[in-house]
Structure formats: C-alpha cells, structure tokens
Amino acid sequence: MVKIVIENMGQKEVTGKAGTSALRLLHENFVDWMHACGGKGRCTTCKMILVRGTDALGLLTDAEKRYRQTGQLGATERLACQAEILGDCTIRTPEEYKLPHQAYTD
Numbered sequence: 001m002v003k004i005v006i007e008n009m010g011q012k013e014v015t016g017k018a019g020t021s022a023l024r025l026l027h028e029n030f031v032d033w034m035h036a037c038g039g040k041g042r043c044t045t046c047k048m049i050l051v052r053g054t055d056a057l058g059l060l061t062d063a064e065k066r067y068r069q070t071g072q073l074g075a076t077e078r079l080a081c082q083a084e085i086l087g088d089c090t091i092r093t094p095e096e097y098k099l100p101h102q103a104y105t106d
C-alpha cells in the first residue's frame with residue numbers, strides 16, 4: 001500500500017496499490033485531476049509537482065523524457081498518468097491545471 005499526500009488540497013491523503021500510476025490512484029480515490037489526453041502521455045495537463053518522495057516514483061517514461069527535453073516538464077514535475085507510485089510521496093497541483101470545481105487550500 002502506498003500513500004500520496006496532496007499538499008494543496010488540505011494535505012488530502014489517497015492510498016492504493018504500489019506500481020499504480022498516480023493518475024489512476026487519484027481517480028480510484030475519487031480525486032478529480034486534469035488529464036486532457038486521457039492518460040496517454042500526449043499532453044502535460046496531468047502534471048504534478050513532486051514536493052517529497054523523489055525515490056518513491058518509478059523512472060521517467062519516454063513521454064516524460066521528451067517533455068523534459070522540450071522544457072515542458074520541470075525537474076520537480078512528473079506526469080500523473082505516467083509516474084508509477086512505488087512509495088509514499090507528497091505532490092501539489094500546478095496552478096495552471098487546477099480544476100474550477102475542485103477545492104484547493106493554496
């Protein structure tokens with residue numbers, strides 16, 4: 001069992017099976033998270049900012065490496081649909097991809 005803490009959703013905690021993508025884990029816990037391409041690694045709208053737990057995520061996928069090279073994915077950012085969660089971590093929703101109906105604490 002792994003845990004994701006979403007810092008700017010009031011430290012909301014979601015849990016799930018290790019090896020699951022962050023996006024799937026969020027959805028399994030009924031957290032809405034933007035994912036314009038449907039989780040296929042073809043956009044960056046599912047971007048999450050990793051606050052703690054760099055070692056808790058799987059290696060960058062090819063899609064993430066591509067976005068890193070083009071500067072669309074920063075050093076502390078991962079794509080929620082691509083990143084496998086292997087341990088506990090803390091993330092934030094980037095300002096530009098906040099959903100209008102979702103409550104954020106900052």
Ligand code: FES
Nearest residue numbers: 037039041046081
């Ligand atoms: S939902 Fe488009 S890259 Fe993740």
